[in-house]
Amino acid sequence: MNLLSKSLCAALLSIAGVASSAHAAVQIVGTRVVYPAAEREVTVRVLNSGNAPRLIQAWADSGDDHETAETSKAPFLINPPLSRIDAGKGQTFRLMFNGAPVPQDRESVYWLNIVEIPTRPDAKSGADNYLQFAVRTRIKIFYRPTTLSGDPASAATQLTWKATQRDGKVALTCTNGSAYNVSMGDVHLKGAANRDNVTGGGMCPAKGSETFLLDGADTGTVAYSVIDDYGAMKERESPYTR
Known part of the structure; x- marks a missing residue:
């Protein structure tokens, strides 16, 4: 072995x-x-x-x-x-x-x-x-853990998003205040013209943050798909601050 x-x-x-x-x-x-x-x-x-x-x-x-x-x-x-x-x-x-x-x-x-x-x-x-x-x-x-409060299914509703500029692209930071990790199948700026260049997704960790470097115009809205415990995806949109 x-x-x-x-x-x-x-x-x-x-x-x-x-x-x-x-x-x-x-x-x-x-x-x-x-x-x-x-x-x-x-x-x-x-x-x-x-x-x-x-x-x-x-x-x-x-x-x-x-x-x-x-x-x-x-x-x-x-x-x-x-x-x-x-x-x-x-x-x-x-x-x-x-x-x-x-x-x-x-x-x-x-x-x-x-x-x-x-x-x-x-x-x-x-x-x-x-x-x-x-x-x-x-x-x-x-x-x-059994001690966690809240609900994993609603953890995505607690995400906040903030945008900055990096290398000519929008760097979008997701902050997760919940005790549950939020997995995403896709993250992109709403209305992005070139969907081939959007991120393949990732995860916003529990009580942590993650930054996604995205192509497209700074529209003020991020679109993403949240993956639940069973692997099903739900599409969501959220505003972000600058």
Whole structure:
């Protein structure tokens, strides 16, 4: 397992030849993990939609994508940490909080890593030269203390926005006074002519702030899509100050 983690950390790929094709076959059920502090564990389902078995390694990190299973600073244990999923089958991972001290006045954010490694082509297939990729997927883990006040569904209503200029663009700072993180699928200035250049989204952290550098005219209104606990998006608009 140490050897596996080191090789994944280096490049997340293994080369054995000169020609091949690769694609992700393993999919996580859901776009995020919400971990209520009162729960003993939370389960995460992973499916192999490919036509061959996959070796899966799972671990949590603290936000540094260079952390491996061995160097992780996240307060979670995942069982099983290493497994094989046959084609068309699934695997349930158990995510358990280890009791480490974390803030109790807001949600904390960590990341779940799922790495899939395809099996080596059968010698009978004649694939003497091939390129083999290990594909990593990361989704957020929201650790939610039981002491939090308010409602995660209404956290977006507490956001405030302020604009400044930076490098000829509008730098829009979002401040979140709630105890819940607000994830966004898209953030842009209302009426932006070139939607190809708008930000891909992000997150305004609980009791914190985040700045988005946006293209478009300074219209006084920001449009954004808020992602809820289930991965659904709701479009919102808000005025901002200067």
